[in-house]
Amino acid sequence: MSATRRTILTYVGLFVFIFLVGLWQGPQNITLLLAQSIAYALIALGLNIQFGYGGLFNFGVMGFLMVAGASTVFVSFPVNHDFWGSDGPLLLGRALIAFLAGALLVWGARQSDKLGVKGAWKSTLVVACWFIAYVLYRSQLDPAAQYIEAKSGWIGGLGLSPVLGWVVGAAVVAVIAWIIGKITLGLRTDYLAIATIGISEILRNFVKNMDWLTRGTLTVSPVPWATPLPQDLQAQGVSIDNSFLYARLGFIALTLVFLVIAFFLVSRAYAGPWGRMMRAIRDNYIAAGSMGKNVTRRQLEIFVLGSVLMGLGGGMLVTLSQIFDPSSYQPINHTFLIWVMVIVGGVGNNWGTVLGVLLIYIIWIVSDPIAQLMFLNLSHWTEQIGWGAIPEIDSRSLQMRVFVLGVVITIALRYFPRGFLPEVVRRDK
Amino acid sequence: MDQFIFFLNKVMVPGLVTGSVYALGAIGVTLIFGILRFAHFAHGDMMTMGSYFAWVMATALAAMGIVLPIPLGFVVLPVSMALTAVVALGLDWAFYAPLRRRGAKPVTLLIASIGVTLMIQGLVRLIFGSSTRDFFVGNEEKVIYRIDLSALGGTRPLVISQPQIMMWIVTAIVVLALHYFLTRSRLGKGMRAMADNPDLAQVSGINTQLVVVVTWIIAGALACLAGTMLALDVNLRPDLAFNIILPIFAAAIVGGLGNTYGAIAGGMLIGFAEALAVFNWTAVLRPFETYLPNGWTFPNTLSLVPPEYKLTVAFVILVITLLNRPTGIFKGAST
Secondary structure, eight states: OHHHHHHHHHHHHHHHHHHHHHHOOOHHHHHHHHHHEEEEHHHOOOOOIIIIIIIOOOOHHHOOOOHHHHHHHHSOBBBHHHHHSSHHHHHHOOOHHHHHHHHHHHHHHTTTTGGGGOOHHHHHHHHHHHHHHHHEEEEEEEEEEEEHHHHSSSOOBBOOHHHHHHHHHHHHHHHHHHHHHHHTTOOHHHHHHHHHHHHHHHHHHHHHOOHHOOGGGBBOHHHHHHSSOOOOOHTTTOOOHHHHHHHHHHHHHHHHHHHHHHHHHHHHHHHHHHHHHHHHHHHHHHHHHHOOHHHHHHHHHHHHHHHHHHHHHHHHHHHHOOOGGHHHHHHHHIIIIIHHHHHOOOOTTTHHHHHHHHHHHHHHHHHHHHHHHHHHHHHHHHHHTTTOOOOOOHHHHHHHHHHHHHHHHHHHHHHHHOSSSSOOOOOOO | HHHHHHHHHIIIIHHHHHHHHHHHHHHHHHHHHHHHHOOOOTTHHHHHHHHHHHHHHHHHHTTOOOOOSSSSHHHHHHHHHHHHHHHHHHHIIIIIIIHHTTOOOOHHHHHHHHHHHHHHHHHHHHHHHHSOOOOOOOOOHHHHHHOOOOGGGGGOOOOEEEEHHHHHHHHHHHHHHHHHHOOOOOOOOHHHHHHHHHHHHHHOOOHHHHHHHHHHHHHHHHHHHHHHHHHHHOBBOOTTTTTTTTHHHHHHTOOOOOOHHHHHHHHHHHHHHHHHTTOHHHHHGGGGGGGGGGGGGOOOOOOOOOOGHHHHHHHHHHHOOOHHHHSSSSSSOOO
């Protein structure tokens, strides 16, 4: 029972900590922070499934979050009538046909051994078909993209509910995760880590540069909210301060439903036969394979499932901040931060993961004002002794949290490698 | 002829420059992987840190009014390389060695190195701010050679800057020195032995502690060298090397992790592939337009990959290599 007691005690301590930070930062800020934490908790649970349950090293979280964010924007943003009234949809349709034709061509080339094309001939044929498909696709897409960007800016959205956007985002991410998993899951652990980092950079590159689809660096705002906005509440006569508080509480209430359901399902899965099988694969995939488990398929399964949760959380983050800015996505904020949360909280332990999310996210947010305070004092002191003030305090103190994050992760790895709330492995007597 | 010069200017020169930087970085990554068996993600930030050391010293020299025919950034290189090597040893002592002693898995070390990345990145920006710095301070200027090729029938010059030429010379010297060190000296042979089989190396009397120390010294010094040369070629930013750490890893993996010569080849391969992929072929093909059927023209931009997708080139190569030859083009160290 000591594990349960440890969990409860740690959570009591955490709530006291949140309360104190709330007193310092004010209720509006702490509700915003909690709302963001819920989205991050979903993402971290996704990573905990992949890494904690399945032992997969996914360092491509950022790419998934970006794709989910772009999908949410597409579903929820108001309809762009300029686009639908122009030839844009037609041109895009042609690009899609070109894409499908190219895919068919490559697929056909890969099947060519059935017609007796073997060895080097087949490789040459496949490479040539890839090239032809690529040229075909580019020849249709490039003019379409140029036309849309010139005529209507971008394709706009569908004007549907943001909640639907999250679900669609999760679905799109699931498809992408399936493809990525198909390609990379056979790799060794450290290769997998590097390959996923690379793939997330590729995804970022695409989302950032496909201006016709995502508006790229021009950013999209305001993305519709899932619950009444502060402005709506103010229109009903709520005071300005309270309107922000209530709006955020409303958002928290909605997202909390998703989190609770996901948490419940994930915890059930951990304790069930499926979870045991996953841990068996994680701890010794050779033995698990020899017991008749299809290791690669199961790993693909868990990779996709975890990515679905990441997609949900990634969509929520965009809706919450009301702006989709591809340049704001950085590996530090969206991949490594999540990893630190999971590792510090406790790999494989869902309660630990959520704890890690709250703790690390608060540290991450709070280290900026603290660093600013330190810098201001230091600057004051250097001015007094005649060295002059420290320049660029604002942009510098923002970097303090990067340093703090690095310190936290290295200390955690060295002294608490299993996290605050370690995984509880129940054994029968 | 002009087309050929254009090709040289746009592909050969930048390809050789980025290739050299990637190669030097990848040597460090691959050595650390071969000896210590983990992917050292903080290598890019060691490069940034090293170039900031060099920048501080070069600026200090410039402030003293010293002007030399070669860029001050090159003059201070030996000192900044030594400094970076010391810091690399310190990082190992503080963060990696305790984990190794505990027998942590290679991936734990990879995560620790990401933590170190964040720390260095945070510190560099805390101390130096996030603005762009120029290595050529005061009255020092980047010398750019415009080699006149009119004798060969060209109208445009071949443009090469002084740092680029020095970079090629230094890279060639370093690669040669490393080759002789690894193949002729006792310690270098020990390093290769340890990369092949650590246990066998230890029982046959190789001082593995010393090998680890030497590995960090070489990796740190090369990281500083690569970072400084990159900063001299473009300019110095806190995210200078974080952006190229992934192509460097791609280079090391393509060449086979643990294989030094593979890393050099991989670096050059990825450097040239990037330059070739974004090269605008229309400029070269323009003279052949007369052979096309009547009314056909080449489009204004005819590059394989749009320039904004340059980064994807390294990764497409990486993924293809991993899928078809997981140990790299040359045989890499096995873990």
